[in-house]
Amino acid sequence: MARSSKAIPWLLFAGGGTVTAFILPVMILITGLFALFGVFSGALSYETMQAFVGNWLIKIILFGILFLTLWHAAHRLRVVAHDFGIRADTGVAIVVYGLAAVGTVATVIALLSV
Amino acid sequence: MSTRTITIEVLRYRPEQDQEPFFQSYTVPCDEDWVVLDALNYIKDELDRTLSYRWSCHMFVCGSCGIVVDGEPKLGCKAFVKDYGDKIRVEPLGNFPIERDLVVVIDDFIEKLESVNPYLIPKEEKSIDDGEYLQTPAQLKAFKQYSMCINCLLCYSACPQYGLDPSFVGPAALALAHRYNMDSRDVGRKAREDVVASHEGIWECSFVGACSQVCPKDVDPAGAIQQTKITSAIDYVTSFLPGGNR
Structure with a gap:
């Protein structure tokens, strides 16, 4: 039997799982809830945040978080489809990984445009 | 009474x-x-x-x-x-x-069990006169839990992946492969890897964990499979590096 290439998405899935569990909730709290309800409105103002994200180190960190989260979600959806008995694994993989790839490109464009 | x-x-x-x-x-x-x-x-x-x-x-x-x-x-x-x-x-x-x-009928399981070489593959055969293969308590602890399997097949009955796709090698066979891979006396990981790291091997497992819940000997096959995923994934990636084994 041939060794499976599933090792690659699984590594991204495993790394992304850690990021999704530990960092994503904090990101949602800061950018979703704090910003929405005006908590720390000075630090979260448009100008401050733009200068913050303008830093290359921050860009790289944000890319890491978003990239891993997207691929974690993609692989999780592939496994969920599998758990529901959908046997068209190749088709499912192309769709979910394709979405993650589009999201990754969008992330790069968004970060580079700041 | x-x-x-x-x-x-x-x-x-x-x-x-x-x-x-x-x-x-x-x-x-x-x-x-x-x-x-x-x-x-x-x-x-x-x-x-x-x-x-x-x-x-x-x-x-x-x-x-x-x-x-x-x-x-x-x-x-x-x-x-x-x-x-x-x-x-x-x-x-x-x-x-x-x-x-x-x-x-458990023929399918027996076939799968045989496919993972579930026995010690030592570096070199020793005669009885050469004495025992010595192990430290820590080396024993690394695999002992996985050696408790009694092939009762409760894990295969509980496993939804095996139910969906009977080609899946399954919890007990993969846990036993892990048991020998973790044994300091064994050098057979490469011989097992072609089956273990195939689509039908560990990668078919989606970590539902039902196997470990029903196991009457606390073998924790789901944990064994997850540990195997880490080493096999690293194997797969490093196989593309210069000097890697393909």
Whole structure:
């Protein structure tokens, strides 16, 4: 039997799982809830945040978080489809990984445009 | 000792006379310390000699009496009647073809077990005169848990992936492959990897964890598979580097 290439998405899935569990909730709290309800409105103002994200180190960190989260979600959806008995694994993989790839490109464009 | 009268509903199937499996009820006076296997033995001895089921040791060592009790894979000798109501439903293990009554055909598992080389592959053969292969307690601890498997197949009955795709190598075989891979005396990981790291091997597992929940020997096959995923994924990535093994 041939060794499976599933090792690659699984590594991204495993790394992304850690990021999704530990960092994503904090990101949602800061950018979703704090910003929405005006908590720390000075630090979260448009100008401050733009200068913050303008830093290359921050860009790289944000890319890491978003990239891993997207691929974690993609692989999780592939496994969920599998758990529901959908046997068209190749088709499912192309769709979910394709979405993650589009999201990754969008992330790069968004970060580079700041 | 107090007895309680319990209705045991057993899934019967005798291929030479039954079109399809059906439930047959037996009324069994159970002692309070009985296990479900005792109730089956009572049926066999006192009520219906035609009932077929596997058992041997009656002390969760042999792994023969795996059955589904009230929907959950159990060893018949480890499922205490006092933990159940007045009606207990007993079925053969799921995900395997029924041979007769509670006896299932396990050829598929045996084939898979053989495919992972579940035995020590030492670096070099030693004669008995050369003495033992020595191990530290820490080296023993690395694999001991996974060596407790008794091939009872409760994990295959519980595994939804095996139910969906019978080509999946499955929990017990993969846990046993891990058991030998983790053994300091063994150098056979490469020989096992082609099956273990295939699509039908560890990568078919989506970590539902049901195998570890039903395991009567606390082997934790799901944990073994996850650990194997880490080493196999690193193997796969490094195989593309210069000097990597493809």
